[in-house]
Amino acid sequence: MDELNWGIAHRVLMPAFGPLSIAGMLDEMHDLAGLLAMNWARHGSSVPIMVADDFTRLTVDILALWPWATYRFNSFYHDEILPFIEAMGSFLTESGSRFRRPPFTSIFYRDSTHKYFEDIDLRNPTDRKEDLLTAMLNGTDPKTGRKMTDSSIIDNLITFLIAGHETTSGLLSFAFHQLLKHPEAYREAQEEIDEIEHIGQLKYIAAVLRETLRHSPTIAQFSVAPIQDEIIGGRYKVHKDQPIVVLLVKWQMDTTVYGKDADQFMPERKLDVNFDKLNKEFPNSWKPFGNGSRACIGRPFAWQEALLVTAMLLQNFNFRMDDPNYQLHIKQTLTIKPKGLFMRCSLRDAPLSGSEPRKDAHKAGAPAAGAAKKSNGKPFSIYFGSNSGTCQSLAHRLAQDAPSHGFEAKVVDPLDAAYGSVTPNEPVAIITASYEDQPPDNVGLFVNWITSLKAHEMEKMSYAVFGCGHHDWSETFHRIPKLIDSMLDEPGGTRIAPIGLSDAAKGEMFTDFETWEDEVFWPAMSEKYSIKQCAEAEVVPALSVEFSTPRTSSLRQDVREACVVDVKTPSAPGQPLKKHLEIRLPTDMTYRAGDYLVVLPLNLKQSIILSAPIGDRRTNLPINESLSMDDVLGAYVELGKACYEEADTTIQSILPGKETLQNLAGNDYVAEISTQRSRKIELSFGTFLTPISSSPRWNPSHVTLTFSILEAPSLSGTEHRYISVASNFLANLGVGDRLHVSMLAVPLPALLRLPRPGCGRAVPRRYGPMAGDGRRGRAARIQPADRPPGRGGLQVRSASAAVGERRALVRARRPILHTCPLMYRATFRRLI
Numbered sequence: 140m141d142e143l144n145w146g147i148a149h150r151v152l153m154p155a156f157g158p159l160s161i162a163g164m165l166d167e168m169h170d171l172a173g174l175l176a177m178n179w180a181r182h183g184s185s186v187p188i189m190v191a192d193d194f195t196r197l198t199v200d201i202l203a204l205w206p207w208a209t210y211r212f213n214s215f216y217h218d219e220i221l222p223f224i225e226a227m228g229s230f231l232t233e234s235g236s237r238f239r240r241p242p243f244t245s246i247f248y249r250d251s252t253h254k255y256f257e258d259i260d261l262r263n264p265t266d267r268k269e270d271l272l273t274a275m276l277n278g279t280d281p282k283t284g285r286k287m288t289d290s291s292i293i294d295n296l297i298t299f300l301i302a303g304h305e306t307t308s309g310l311l312s313f314a315f316h317q318l319l320k321h322p323e324a325y326r327e328a329q330e331e332i333d334e335i336e337h338i339g340q341l342k343y344i345a346a347v348l349r350e351t352l353r354h355s356p357t358i359a360q361f362s363v364a365p366i367q368d369e370i371i372g373g374r375y376k377v378h379k380d381q382p383i384v385v386l387l388v389k390w391q392m393d394t395t396v397y398g399k400d401a402d403q404f405m406p407e408r409k410l411d412v413n414f415d416k417l418n419k420e421f422p423n424s425w426k427p428f429g430n431g432s433r434a435c436i437g438r439p440f441a442w443q444e445a446l447l448v449t450a451m452l453l454q455n456f457n458f459r460m461d462d463p464n465y466q467l468h469i470k471q472t473l474t475i476k477p478k479g480l481f482m483r484c485s486l487r488d489a490p491l492s493g494s495e496p497r498k499d500a501h502k503a504g505a506p507a508a509g510a511a512k513k514s515n516g517k518p519f520s521i522y523f524g525s526n527s528g529t530c531q532s533l534a535h536r537l538a539q540d541a542p543s544h545g546f547e548a549k550v551v552d553p554l555d556a557a558y559g560s561v562t563p564n565e566p567v568a569i570i571t572a573s574y575e576d577q578p579p580d581n582v583g584l585f586v587n588w589i590t591s592l593k594a595h596e597m598e599k600m601s602y603a604v605f606g607c608g609h610h611d612w613s614e615t616f617h618r619i620p621k622l623i624d625s626m627l628d629e630p631g632g633t634r635i636a637p638i639g640l641s642d643a644a645k646g647e648m649f650t651d652f653e654t655w656e657d658e659v660f661w662p663a664m665s666e667k668y669s670i671k672q673c674a675e676a677e678v679v680p681a682l683s684v685e686f687s688t689p690r691t692s693s694l695r696q697d698v699r700e701a702c703v704v705d706v707k708t709p710s711a712p713g714q715p716l717k718k719h720l721e722i723r724l725p726t727d728m729t730y731r732a733g734d735y736l737v738v739l740p741l742n743l744k745q746s747i748i749l750s751a752p753i754g755d756r757r758t759n760l761p762i763n764e765s766l767s768m769d770d771v772l773g774a775y776v777e778l779g780k781a782c783y784e785e786a787d788t789t790i791q792s793i794l795p796g797k798e799t800l801q802n803l804a805g806n807d808y809v810a811e812i813s814t815q816r817s818r819k820i821e822l823s824f825g826t827f828l829t830p831i832s833s834s835p836r837w838n839p840s841h842v843t844l845t846f847s848i849l850e851a852p853s854l855s856g857t858e859h860r861y862i863s864v865a866s867n868f869l870a871n872l873g874v875g876d877r878l879h880v881s882m883l884a885v886p887l888p889a890l891l892r893l894p895r896p897g898c899g900r901a902v903p904r905r906y907g908p909m910a911g912d913g914r915r916g917r918a919a920r921i922q923p924a925d926r927p928p929g930r931g932g933l934q935v936r937s938a939s940a941a942v943g944e945r946r947a948l949v950r951a952r953r954p955i956l957h958t959c960p961l962m963y964r965a966t967f968r969r970l971i
């Protein structure tokens with residue numbers, strides 16, 4: 140933009156960026172930030188937040204609320220980023236590329252050029268009546284008395300929209316990344332919000348934002364030009380008007396200004412006094428908003444917005460990194476943003492600011508969406524600290540075992556989710572590792588918090604700790620679990636049970652954990668809370684199933700199920716076919732002469748909604764969604780096996796006994812137990828849906844399956860019909876038929892735990908009556924299909940032979956992963 144037009148535009152726009160105008164926008168900014176907070180609160184801690192995307196939605200919405208504008212983007216009412224914003228994103232990238240391309244090469248970039256102009260066309264989204272554009276059209280420059288030209292208006296509008304949202308959303312995204320990586324700074328920032336009353340008092344958060352902009356200036360470079368020939372620093376000659384690019388990322392990391400630790404994130408150096416001092420000593424050392432008269436006109440707007448949003452979010456939520464191992468990657472358009480950064484949030488105690496206190500307000504670490512709805516046991520919380528997954532998996536194991544001890548895990552969350560508040564009077568189990576003397580990545584905040592607690596502050600907390608470590612780190616062996624165990628004791632916490640510890644070097648972590656669970660933790664919990672442990676036979680269903688009738692609820696017609704009780708064919712042979720049906724109506728439906736009976740031609744498929752106890756990983760079926768029964772049984776559930784761990788108990792009760800089972804386990808690791816045709820097994824539909832699978836390894840590329848068709852008298856007609864459909868599918872397979880199968884790698888040693896002499900338990904309860912050779916095994920999952928199996932698929936041999944045999948397969952409860960963390964991790968990821 141030339142100097143004259145820039146000057147006119149600058150002066151026309153200036154009043155809108157004055158302090159009064161910006162302050163007047165505080166309420167609207169607050170409302171919109173409230174929408175974002177509501178949105179995050181609604182999704183809860185189970186849904187990862189796409190940090191940069193959500194902040195972009197917010198900053199776009201805020202920008203569009205400029206006092207002159209009447210248009211609301213309402214980005215949070217759309218799942219996808221709005222086309223306008225997407226267009227702006229690709230426009231930005233293309234602008235950057237066009238700038239870098241050599242002149243006269245646009246012919247080679249026709250597609251990009253076409254898209255570039257299409258994106259520009261999208262810039263003015265709807266029928267605004269009075270907005271920023273109108274103001275630019277009518278505004279007059281007080282100095283020259285001139286109006287802005289059309290091309291200047293277009294340039295400014297685009298600059299304004301781009302400069303006004305990308306930058307601030309980038310700043311917010313980087314700031315949250317820094318806070319999550321620096322627990323002390325996070326705590327300090329959150330404490331400040333809890334203490335102050337007005338946004339102007341947010342000194343520390345302001346320092347966080349300044350230091351963020353030093354590390355990650357969202358406009359990473361700008362250019363300046365000398366107004367006369369110059370020699371810079373006594374060494375570099377530059378001519379008048381020669382553009383010089385200021386690379387802010389380097390510029391702001393100058394060690395002469397910031398010292399040897401210039402690359403460290405230290406908000407303290409940007410606290411008001413230090414910041415002023417720095418600006419006096421090195422006036423150009425911090426330039427994220429540009430330079431001179433061309434510097435950012437929107438700085439006060441951005442500053443108010445960023446302060447407000449950061450404060451509101453930290454006030455209402457606890458945050459943690461979705462992937463504690465996330466390494467910062469940059470996405471660059473004209474601005475920079477963190478790429479692939481996800482975080483999770485849970486509401487803090489306080490009601491959402493700007494909203495009424497909610498009756499169902501979650502506490503920190505409240506149950507994730509998808510958690511089991513029913514609560515039968517005494518609630519308790521499980522937190523883990525884990526970088527490579529072992530402690531996380533132990534935490535889920537504990538949750539899974541809880542119901543059979545009369546407890547129910549409300550949450551299974553990283554320990555940082557408990558930062559700042561632990562639900563009083565409810566037991567807490569903590570399972571954590573140590574890394575180089577430090578807490579795992581998702582524990583830093585918590586440890587930092589408890590170090591600051593004073594006497595009696597934890598009086599209402601009861602806890603137990605289990606620690607994983609490795610004796611190679613001899614100096615710091617189990618340091619973090621031990622530290623947490625003793626530190627919670629100091630401010631008055633009650634230790635429910637002595638700490639349990641395991642050494643990864645010995646490779647017995649799951650066994651150590653189970654021993655601690657069975658012999659220390661659960662007995663102590665039962666005693667403290669006077670809760671009786673469930674009898675052996677009382678098993679917890681893997682899934683509960685609710686049958687739903689979507690058509691009844693979605694049609695405004697009372698659709699019910701009637702039954703055909705008689706069919707007659709009154710037509711004589713050779714005449715057109717006639718049918719006479721007698722239909723029995725549902726009991727509370729009556730028919731009078733003249734009534735009109737609506738018959739819907741197709742029976743809609745039965746639907747079900749599955750829910751699972753929290754932390755229970757025995758199923759990978761979609762939870763808490765209405766699913767068509769056909770989809771579930773035809774496309775999601777493995778066929779061939781209808782019983783799993785809960786059914787083990789039932790099967791064992793009708794079989795000769797453990798000893799025989801172990802004998803049967805014999806040389807192969809799959810125990811096949813013949814049941815008689817007449818045996819009936821009580822089996823819930825939820826149990827049926829929990830998959831098992833098995834594959835004797837007689838040949839690496841083939842597998843034989845022996846399966847049973849279980850008769851389950853406890854099931855309703857519909858359930859039974861579906862089970863039969865599922866089972867019969869496999870039963871009716873013939874040579875040449877095709878199946879959908881997939882492979883799940885399971886670490887075999889995990890499956891094959893046999894009772895070891897002198898281990899204290901006759902049969903380790905997890906591993907069931909299996910035998911094996913300790914090599915790696917695979918489990919096949921089989922689903923109906925009309926396509927040939929892909930590479931690595933399984934071939935089913937002589938399945939029909941199995942029909943008459945009616946056998947049940949009994950396998951280990953589920954893959955137990957007690958091998959090295961790395962192997963575990965690879966496997967675990969594939970299993971869930």
Ligand code: HEM
Pocket residue numbers: 149202298299302303304306307310356357358361362426427428429430432433434435436437438440441
């Ligand atoms: C953290 C947030 C922001 C940062 C880091 C930032 C940074 C910058 C920088 C470095 C420039 C100068 C570019 C150059 O010299 O080439 C600039 C210019 C500009 N910014 Fe910002 N900006 C931010 C937020 C905003 C906001 C919220 C608005 C509008 C509401 C805005 C509107 C503008 C405009 C219109 C210009 C051009 C100014 C002119 O040429 O007179 N910026 N910004």
Ligand SMILES: Cc1cc2nc3c(=O)[nH]c(=O)nc-3n(C[C@H](O)[C@H](O)[C@H](O)COP(=O)(O)O)c2cc1C
Pocket residue numbers: 524525526527528529530531571572573574575576577579607608609610612615616617618643960
């Ligand atoms: C880089 C590294 C550092 C470790 N530092 C320690 C340590 O200081 N003290 C300790 O007891 N164990 C240490 N360990 C062992 C881990 O704590 C142990 O493997 C633990 O089971 C990991 O749990 P996780 O899989 O839940 O993260 C370290 C392991 C690694 C890979």
